[in-house]
Amino acid sequence: xxxxxxxxxxxxxxxxxxxxxxxxxxxxxxxxxxxxxxxxxxxxxxxxxxxxxxxxxxxxxxxxxxxxxxxxxxxxxxxxxxxxxxxxxxxxxxxxxxxxxxxxxxxxxxxxxxxxxxx
Amino acid sequence: xxxxxxxxxxxxxxxxxxxxxxxxxxxxxxxxxxxxxxxxxxxxxxxxxxxxxxxxxxxxxxxxxxxxxxxxxxxxxxxxxxxxxxxxxxxxxxxxxxxxxxxxxxx
Numbered sequence: 720x721x722x723x724x725x726x727x728x729x730x731x732x733x734x735x736x737x738x739x740x741x742x743x744x745x746x747x748x749x750x751x752x753x754x755x756x757x758x759x760x761x762x763x764x765x766x767x768x769x770x771x772x773x774x775x776x777x778x779x780x781x782x783x784x785x786x787x788x789x790x791x792x793x794x795x796x797x798x799x800x801x802x803x804x805x806x807x808x809x810x811x812x813x814x815x816x817x818x819x820x821x822x823x824x825x826x827x828x829x830x831x832x833x834x835x836x837x838x
Numbered sequence: 839x840x841x842x843x844x845x846x847x848x849x850x851x852x853x854x855x856x857x858x859x860x861x862x863x864x865x866x867x868x869x870x871x872x873x874x875x876x877x878x879x880x881x882x883x884x885x886x887x888x889x890x891x892x893x894x895x896x897x898x899x900x901x902x903x904x905x906x907x908x909x910x911x912x913x914x915x916x917x918x919x920x921x922x923x924x925x926x927x928x929x930x931x932x933x934x935x936x937x938x939x940x941x942x943x944x945x
Binding site for chain 2: 764765766767768779780781782783815817821823824825826827828829830831
């Protein structure tokens with residue numbers, strides 16, 4: 720069974736950089752065909768797909784966020800990460816990592832980690 | 839971007855009832871649709887993909903149908919453990935979009 724676990728700070732000051740990691744167990748992030756995804760949910764709102772990174776390192780981003788976010792892989796730790804510089808209150812959300820092994824739907828998810836942007 | 843609209847936003851039904859949730863896409867998406875269940879405090883769970891294919895391990899009381907713009911998720915006999923928020927998601931291409939969710943409760 721694949722399991723994902725997000726980690727990172729729960730509180731980030733405005734204009735600082737948000738960095739989150741997702742540790743994968745039960746599968747290798749270099750698994751052929753695997754896509755590793757970040758999704759967020761603003762308070763009281765629906766789910767927003769942020770982007771995903773392919774096991775080859777190729778990235779795909781939501782055009783609404785493409786200029787602001789960076790996804791990366793750390794094969795030594797079997798992790799993938801999200802970086803959002805210059806955060807604002809609009810980045811306050813629950814951030815989920817997820818996997819897509821069979822296509823572009825998300826077969827395994829992490830618990831989600833809440834992030835608040837506030838001074 | 840493709841907009842996904844779910845209805846109703848919430849529902850309450852007795853145990854054993856048949857429950858249907860609808861998801862409508864703003865343009866045709868063939869069968870590129872998935873359904874997820876999110877229980878409070880739990881990890882979101884993939885229920886159905888490609889509109890009607892049940893994910894391994896998902897109870898058979900869950901079913902999905904539809905193609906093009908209109909889709910449904912049906913719970914044939916609602917159980918207490920089905921209390922959750924249900925989301926649809928299209929996967930025709932970047933950016934993938936979700937419905938706003940349907941909260942299912944027991945009456």
